[in-house]
Amino acid sequence: MxxxxxxxxxxxxxxxxxxxxxxxxxxxxxxxxxxxxxxxxxxxxxxxxxxxxxxxxxxxxxxxxxxxxxxxxxxxxxxxxxxxxxxxxxxxxxxxxxxxxxxxxxxxxxxxxxxxxxxxxxxxxxxxAPETPTGPVPVASGYDFERALRRIAITYCGRQPTYDELATFRAGATSSEVQYERLHAAVDLCLGSPTWRRVGLRRLVDARIRPIGAVGASSPVGIVIGDYEWDYRLFRYVMTDDRDVRDLLLADYHVTESSDGTLTRVEGRVPAAGPTGQPLDPERRAGMITTSWFFAINTMFSAMPRTTAAQAYRAWLGMDIARLEGISPIEGEPRDVDQRGVTQAQCASCHSTLDPLSYAFVPYEGIAGGRTGVYDPLRGSRRIEGWSAPPTYLLGEPVTDVRDWAEHAVGTEAFARNLALMMFRDALGHEPSPSELAELRTVWRALERDGWSANRLVHRLVDTQAFGGAR
Ligand SMILES: [Ca+2]
Ligand SMILES: [Ca+2]
Incomplete structure (x- = not known):
């Protein structure tokens, strides 16, 4: 001071x-x-x-x-x-x-x-508040299996349970063990359904991919800046069949889809005449945060990809720097590499986190026609006068490049928490209350133990009082 x-x-x-x-x-x-x-x-x-x-x-x-x-x-x-x-x-x-x-x-x-x-x-x-009479406090007073079944059907199968399904669910279910088994069989059924795999998972990630139809691969006006279907397919692939959700940020592959909805992993670059391919060598890839659409929509034409790093941080670690979340200032930052005045007091409090979070993204092109999203180690010196490639920091830890950024990110509790919150909001439609958040913490802390499977995370979410508690 x-x-x-x-x-x-x-x-x-x-x-x-x-x-x-x-x-x-x-x-x-x-x-x-x-x-x-x-x-x-x-x-x-x-x-x-x-x-x-x-x-x-x-x-x-x-x-x-x-x-x-x-x-x-x-x-x-x-x-x-x-x-x-x-x-x-x-x-x-x-x-x-x-x-x-x-x-x-x-x-x-x-x-x-x-x-x-x-x-x-x-x-x-x-x-x-003391003026509120004690109770009804949202504390466990049982678990309503039918209520949970309805929520499972709507969230993961995209419809209400049918009369026959409810009748089968009730038939001979004399113990909670039987109901529990039937409930989790329904989870497996819905998570394997085309509705969840093709529609539900797309809806889940919409806000993170931020598709813009007017400039997507099927642009009605012929202005194409990228093809976000690569992003959707990768997300759907990683989030299904008990795959490792850390591949959201670690995948060095891409995913194609056949007409029957089968998703298949493809290796290497995906060449294209315009910006609709995936030009990165696998060693430069970091899943959802290195697709060509991600760079097109976030870096756009900027030399310093602050928006890109901020979106990676917000979408996959759940911290929004613009809302003063995830502030982790680095000594000596912001150094204002592009003379934007970010050292002024009104900017410095966020930029001492954001700028060092962003440097590793500088070598990746934004919107650049057929060069969109390519890795160019000379981009920094071409676009920023006096560029010296300052060290990048994520949550106070130095990282060497975007791949390293992603490897650090998936090792944080913020990554697991963000995924659990994404699934919670999708299923329940609101932010968790304090007691729900405490319960949800046990869900995300089990992710590693469950082999990083999104499906296992859903099973644990279904078990919470927030999901099926009687009210
Ligand atoms: Ca108060
Ligand atoms: Ca208050």
């Missing part, structure tokens, strides 16, 4: 909250702290926002530039004592555990551990 900031912080501490308000609105004296979320997570390792993720600046901030704090953030700043921000923050946080800074009826520490925002009165779980 600079001497100026230390003075500001002392002024806040001794001046109380109203005094703090005056000081904090002076940008010269106070700034958003990108290290805040990681220190908060070290202090509250069991907070849901810290499990398989890095926390978010919005716990304390309403804005990082100009820096603005919510009521909780202001209270925290008022508690900061001597020493650096990082060393005094844990004590400051703990001092406010029993306080209800946003006056929504739930104490700060309880909010952090339940996954709601202690600085936002509109964000609280109603059953946590």
């Amino acid at each position: 600079t001497r100026t900031n230390a003075r500001a912080v002392r002024a806040i501490r001794f001046g109380g909250l109203l005094g703090a308000l005056g000081v904090l609105t002076t940008p010269m004296l106070a700034a958003a702290r990108p290290t805040g979320p990681s220190v908060l997570c070290e202090t509250y390792p069991d907070a849901p926002q810290c499990s398989g993720s890095l926390g978010t600046c919005s716990t304390c901030h309403t804005s990082t530039w100009p820096p603005a704090w919510n009521g909780y953030g202001l209270a925290v700043m008022a508690q900061i004592g001597e020493g650096t921000f990082e060393t005094s923050l844990p004590t400051a946080l703990r001092a406010l555990d029993a306080i209800d800074s946003d006056e929504d009826g739930v104490a700060n520490a309880d909010e952090l551990l339940l996954g709601t925002n202690p600085g936002d009165p509109g964000d609280a779980w109603p059953w946590c």
Whole structure:
């Protein structure tokens, strides 16, 4: 902390909250702290926002530039004592555990551990507030097998169960063991159905691939920037038949489809006259984050592929830097390699994470006709003056290239959490509540033990109270 900031912080501490308000609105004296979320997570390792993720600046901030704090953030700043921000923050946080800074009826520490925002009165779980009568708390009171069966049929078979199916399910099912076996047989049946393999999985990944029909391979106006069907086929292939889901980021192959829907792996490059092929050598490939469509739609014409790295981080690790998630600043960054002014305070808090996350993607072409998505080690020096290929970092770890980026990524809890959340939202249509998230944690933590199979993940999801609990 600079001497100026230390003075500001002392002024806040001794001046109380109203005094703090005056000081904090002076940008010269106070700034958003990108290290805040990681220190908060070290202090509250069991907070849901810290499990398989890095926390978010919005716990304390309403804005990082100009820096603005919510009521909780202001209270925290008022508690900061001597020493650096990082060393005094844990004590400051703990001092406010029993306080209800946003006056929504739930104490700060309880909010952090339940996954709601202690600085936002509109964000609280109603059953946590004391004015709410105890119960009905969403706690297990049994499991409704028929309810789960209906959800399985709709989510994975794309339809309601038929009268005959329900009758068969009920017939002679005198024990929960029998119902359990029948339920999981239905899961296997639906996950193997053409509806799930061809339609459901496409829907599941739409937001991550971001197809744009107007410029896809079947462009009605003849402007083609890439063919996202490669992306859909790869996703569907990896997510079926108990394959290793880490191939979402590690696949060095492509996938074709026959007319009967059979997906087949193909090796090497896929040549094409325009941008519809896959031009990368296998050693430059990293699954969904190195398809030619991925570079076309994200890098586009930019020299510095910040959007590309941000999308890889958001889509496959579940952290959205634009929403101040996954901030993991690197010392000396951003160095502003392309003179975009990202070292200015309003940009630096995100770009100290984003820029070093992006450098490894620089050698991959964006939209460039027949060269779309090619790997060109000289691209950086061609496109960025004074390019020196600075080191790339993912979650604070140095990585050598995009392949290494992907290998680090699939080893993080964030990768497994993101997959489990993707399946949860698809099946239940909402974000997990605190108790559901706690349950879901056991689902994603079993992924490695289950051989990294998406189908096994669905079976575990079906077993949760969130999926089939009686309500
Ligand atoms: Ca509160
Ligand atoms: Ca709250």
